[in-house]
Amino acid sequence: MKLMWFHLMPYTELPEDFREANPSVWVDIHSSLFDPKRAHLMYNDFMDELEYAAQVGFDAVCVNEHHSNGYGLMPSPNLIASSLARRTSDTAICVMGNSLALYNPPTRVAEEFAMIDCISGGRLIAGFPVGTPMDTCYAYGTNPSQLRQRYMEAHDLVVRAWTEKDTFAFNGRFNQQRYINIWPRPIQRPHPPIWVPGGGSVETWRWCAEMDYVYCYLSYYGYKAGRATMDGFWAEMDRLGKDRNPYHAGFLQFVGVGESRQHAMDLYGEAAEYFYGRCLHVDARWATPPGYTSEGSQRAGIESQVKKAADSNVRGKSTGERMSSVAREMDAIVDNGYVIVGSPDEVVEQLREVATNLNVGHLMLLLQFGNMNKELCRYNTRLFAEQVMPKLKDVHAQWDDRWWPQPMGAAERAEIPAFGPRLAAE
């Protein structure tokens, strides 16, 4: 299986009383809480951490896009990805991703992803999220009633821009562009693998199946809460007659590795409580712009509540509803499965279970979270790489990952000065 190292880039110095003193970590978080000089250090730490993860052998490093967000300092993940393209050599670069409807014209996404693919020698995974309500409708002002249609149209535009050989006119409902002809073109043919992070909507599952894209469930609530969504995805794949190749799916999981479970609880408690307490403090008024949730998903959500289905805790609930009922103390955070902690072997055991039960071949790991400092992050990352990763590599080995980047051969690639990959033990 693939083990991917994901960074959200949280601002690590939100005050202790952040929850009580502020309405929201997202959209209207106050500028006085942001110290650019501290952020200088944070960004550089975070980029060191991503590079370190690549050095110690993770299959991919992952970045994502958020706007006006105190736990996600990457309005443009492409900036980080382009730096990673120069500072890593064989690791896949997963941009998870660009919220297509926010780019006008969306041609910009086709261009920037093609640039990253070229610079990295064909190592890009192209993530296409719709984007959260906070990012898209509020911070960026996109009309919630048009967001999904704009997303679908932008997707069509980007894929055509990557694949059509001649200059073409795009005559869309929302985008009209007379001359589309991007330079550069992506290295990967026909284009970089497309992965779609989504919630639990049947429409998204069907679309991923139809287009043969990887479906990713990026929840902060761990494998227990995520089970129902992944079961739903696989049930839909069964209905559509698709095989159960686990590489058709991705899943996000927080992990803290220590010498023992108690050691890990002690090491990571503060960072986890910082994340679930301060970082997920989102004002409910940003959660449900009308039209953001499709009527099909609303219907499914209401029906599942009516039936009191086991999965109603996650599916069909708005982000705000989910966030307001979040566990914030370390014991509950671990009990609920938000964060997996333990000795290396205990983590191995739990992650094998996650990968098997959820049938996921792409595990995206958050080994830095909340206000975790660089030293602890490196410890967690290194312990995972040295003592957990080797014991997970065989999981799903019988399946072929058709959705992984196909880079240029090493001999063909540019030599990057002043950087050579080092082994885990430094």
Added chain:
Amino acid sequence: MSEPETLTVEVNGFPTRIWRKGSGPKIGFLAGLGGLPRWIPFLDELAKQRTVIVPSLPGFPGGDRGHSVLDSHLDWLLAVHELLEKADLMGADLVGSSVGGSLAAEMAALWPQSVRKLALIAPFGLFLDNDPPTDPWAQRADAVPGLMCADPEIWTALKTAPEGANSIEWPIEQTRASEAAARIFWPLGNTRIEKRLRLITAPTLLLWGEQDRIMPHGYAEVFAKGIAGPSATQVIPRAGHLAELDQPAAVAEAILTFLG
């Protein structure tokens, strides 16, 4: 309160509800935020003296998913104009509240012959940087009733599913109403209607709930100054943004008096 007659017309392929009640000269009503999931006392007040005709706006209750094919402002204006024609409201008096008020004003501006006299209750369409409207789409659910009405219970009662209603489709229909308003007015409520106000020649009454917590009173002045025809402004005591819900009799009386 007797039931209105219900007609269905098609706009852009979507079945659209038109209520009709009373006798006498025709008067049309375009509802505001949230639309009309049920008949309201204000319409009965108008029906005492007039034939009241209430077409549902696209996407609002009774308007199916008509909003979903309207991508531009022109699309919206043409759909509403077609709706007025099909509702047999050409040349009649027209009342609009909130988002419906903005569309009523547009009708009078673009097709002056289609509106005899106009009454606007706290219409949308403008955005003043120094006095912005409240964002109706970024609110916690429990705050909404108090923003729509001076008496929150009135809004809650309007939006509560009646016995026998489909418990799944009813809430979806209410969300759809909010989406439809957002589709045309997101994110600021600003359709730059100020550029078209000078085309309104119909005599116009501007009504504002004294306790409107969405649209500041200052907007009445901008509308009054911009409209070419004669206008009058009146504040309705003990009323919120949707003044016709809070004070049906007082709002109806003000309108009927103005229309003569």
